[in-house]
Amino acid sequence: MKQKGEQPTVKIIPLGGLHEIGKNTCIFEYENEIILLDAGVGFPTDEMHGVNIVLPDMTYLRKNSHKITGMIVTHGHEDHIGGIPYHLKQFDIPVIYGPRLAMALLQDKLEEAGVREQTTLKSVRPREIVRIGKSFFAEFIRNTHSIADSFSVAIHTPLGVIIHTGDFKIDHTPVDGEHFDLQKLAEHGEKGVLCLLSDSTNAEVPGHTPSESSVYPNLDRIFATAEGRLMVTTFASSVHRLKIVLDLALKHEKKVAVVGRSMLNTIAHARNLGYIKCPDDLFESIKAVNHLPDDQVLILTTGSQGEPLAAMTRISKGEHHQLKIRSGDTVVFSANPIPGNTISVVNTIDRLMMQGAKVIYGRDQGIHVSGHGAQEDHKLMLALTKPKFFVPVHGEHRMLVKHAAMAQGMGIPEENIVVINNGDVVELSEDSIGIVDQVPSGIELVDRSGVVQPSVMKERQQLAEDGVITVAAAVNWEGQQIGKPEIHLRGVVHKVERSLFLELISRTIDKTLHERWQAFVSNATDDQIEVDWAGLRGEIEKSLQRLARRELQSSPLVVCLLPTPEQPPTKSSYRRRRSTASIAF
């Protein structure tokens, strides 16, 4: 990597979170030290068949793992902490600092992955400053977001202060009373901020994002007027929303059954740490609430995004064994669909309605607000911190561009702003900023069985589109097929009559053997022949693929198996066999 003259520089290298929403992972590097800020997971797209988790390419970290002195965590969302167990399986991170709630959630994750002993977790308080290695100090600044206990971070470097906002909106009436520490931001702005990295998620949205508290009166009205049982679904990690719903359950004298593992987990930790306060007897099992009068029941579930396995989705399909929709139930979607989930969500809503539920959903109901600031929040952040250099982060490309334009509009010179991509090496000196290099920035896909290689994904794509034809043919040492091949079609549409298709396959194999056999036979020793069975197999597969394209108008994967005759014959026996042409294998 280039080094800019003699001037000391800090390098900022995002491995994820740019040109996407997800897998936020950022490296800060000074001389021989690296600190990490967050390590999240991304979410698979529809083309990533079977994949559960998307991780950033960790090549650079694996190569430079000896430099890592520690990690900062801003808050406990999956796209910020979900990747940490995978990191710890590959290299050491001596210590991880973060908010109490995130550390509690992370501890569960590390235990589940069996890597709890690989690092030290340290909870921090607002305004706490921790030293990481020799070069970096991290100062935790309380911010407001959809999960409780969230921080922006001022990273003190030898070159000056870099502020990373983490995820934020500016909520002046936070549900938990924990205000955004605007004073600390202003203090840094006054003293001088070298560089700001700021959340761009809602950079296309004008105005301010409404306070989380604004949903309270609207949900309150629904609680007051709902007939029948009430069911509420929201993001499992939205601690503030869960607090509002539980407060309202208390107020309206309902018992709460919580359905969905991740939501139970969040509520347990949030109660344990005091972010949610409510009596134990507010909660009941599903079985118990099924026997309560309808107006005393609140069911709080996962599935607000129509996730296939989540509780609300299964309820909507009538597949939840303990919970069935009753006519007159009111179901509240206290969440907007994330782009990409719209179809699953509206299908879930339709199914619930068809079973007789009244469903309350949609942007005009005032029952959901974003956890990310809009344009006016961004401007306030820029105004308070007055950074010399600006890097928009956490967003798709057009959001970054919009955010950059806003910063320029507020007086930051164009040359002091960089719009970057994952893997870009941003070099920051006291008086310049620029992209100087690239590190590997692809993705690593993980399914239940492990890392999914691109070649495997390509095969799955083909299998998904056109299926697979499996053929086993017995070929003797003279290059002749014995009997008929055995064929299996899976995921393949066949209009051609089966016996005819089998005949076509058999003839194609015969033809290929006739034309190509000699090319794959050679003399191993003077007295023995050798057959390149793998090469021959490849040749037959190619002919069969052409056959499938012609006869089926599709391109299934073709797997041809040629069980090898047991013993290579000696030349003499080969000659003998050739004359009799009768022996199989």
Place this chain on the structure above:
Amino acid sequence: MKQKGEQPTVKIIPLGGLHEIGKNTCIFEYENEIILLDAGVGFPTDEMHGVNIVLPDMTYLRKNSHKITGMIVTHGHEDHIGGIPYHLKQFDIPVIYGPRLAMALLQDKLEEAGVREQTTLKSVRPREIVRIGKSFFAEFIRNTHSIADSFSVAIHTPLGVIIHTGDFKIDHTPVDGEHFDLQKLAEHGEKGVLCLLSDSTNAEVPGHTPSESSVYPNLDRIFATAEGRLMVTTFASSVHRLKIVLDLALKHEKKVAVVGRSMLNTIAHARNLGYIKCPDDLFESIKAVNHLPDDQVLILTTGSQGEPLAAMTRISKGEHHQLKIRSGDTVVFSANPIPGNTISVVNTIDRLMMQGAKVIYGRDQGIHVSGHGAQEDHKLMLALTKPKFFVPVHGEHRMLVKHAAMAQGMGIPEENIVVINNGDVVELSEDSIGIVDQVPSGIELVDRSGVVQPSVMKERQQLAEDGVITVAAAVNWEGQQIGKPEIHLRGVVHKVERSLFLELISRTIDKTLHERWQAFVSNATDDQIEVDWAGLRGEIEKSLQRLARRELQSSPLVVCLLPTPEQPPTKSSYRRRRSTASIAF
């Protein structure tokens, strides 16, 4: 199917278009006659691997094909005419009546599918009334929609007039000057409408849908101020939008290159029929415009929905061989993403921006309006036609429910409104409406090779998620494996070392043979044994599936091939072989 006493009834049976947007297909039946209204295709969801087209279940039509006297087409959109070629391959439709543009587009389709001779296409003019069979008359009423030459239809039946709105919005300033024939609707309202079936697409949207003309000034401003080349993408079938764009190209003295087969096709037919008027020399080839000064160039393309193979998508990926983005190009998305396409669209926008284009997109730009009426349009339709009975159609369940509530709010009694599903048989008499039966209403999936059976789709799903393991093992007539099996993994993640996994598979086969062989052997004749190879294969596949789940934590499809030994041995030879245990197959 039930018949209600002696009273004559009309049956309305929608096969598609309800609880969905797509494959609009509706049957009207009276005594022994059936007419069809539209026959569209639906669009595959992400789980429908490899599928290009979704069709309604045609079982009912195949069974009753002798009753079909003709078809009415309301307009030329794919989700209203795309299914007709598939219908014509399965049964006769003696005659199809519809607007000129739809008939021109349909003629192409029928020719391409080789079924042009199967029916008679008849173009109709506004207010034309045609007789179909003995019982039905169809009266075509000009309406306004995003495609030119669109109709609502008054179906005169022996019981009274049924109005089907087709797709519509109420546009008082239509681009082509063809006004909605409100007078004819009012006349029917005055005389009495037995039943209204009305488009519900935007039943959740308050207010009026803006006129198509409202996009003109906004696009005009973009044409006037754009630096560099201008590229516009919209729906290929939006004739009015295409007309606006071409008019603006003339006004701003730009030459137009049209990219994308479907758009070229629409423009050709629309010009031919006079819906778009412009000089021939407005158009240039891509090659020619590449040599013109940037400000004289307009490129009009498909791909407004981020469709993988469409021109704009390929341009954004740098994969279009004739068109590359130049820094300074302005790209206009004159279309909103249909739910489900959002991710593809924003990814396309991001890629275009990263290549240096300025991209203009989004709802706040006033460069797209819907072709479907909102709540106030619906109310006006109900107010003009004053139907006795009402059936909301063309929409997902919650849209139908909203539309039904609107009708009830306007004074139609609840018992005169039915919210129906595909396959419901709605029976209409002079004084009652109700759902009396159900016909098959599933879906038929079609890929390049033909109809995709549900079992094939299920296999593709498994192949996509976890891949396939293919095993060929040689087993002799004594139930012993000969040599090692041959295995192939495709789309499978294998952490286990290959040779070890092969060994595990081999041992599993041995174990299964040892434990289960006897169960699959029987005596065919006194002197011959018979082996149930298929059953044995199934047994081995089950053991291998368990092995995969245990060792790979995944559930790939397992295909086991046991090439059958050539000749079943006689009992005596079997005994002989058993003693020597040396012969393979």
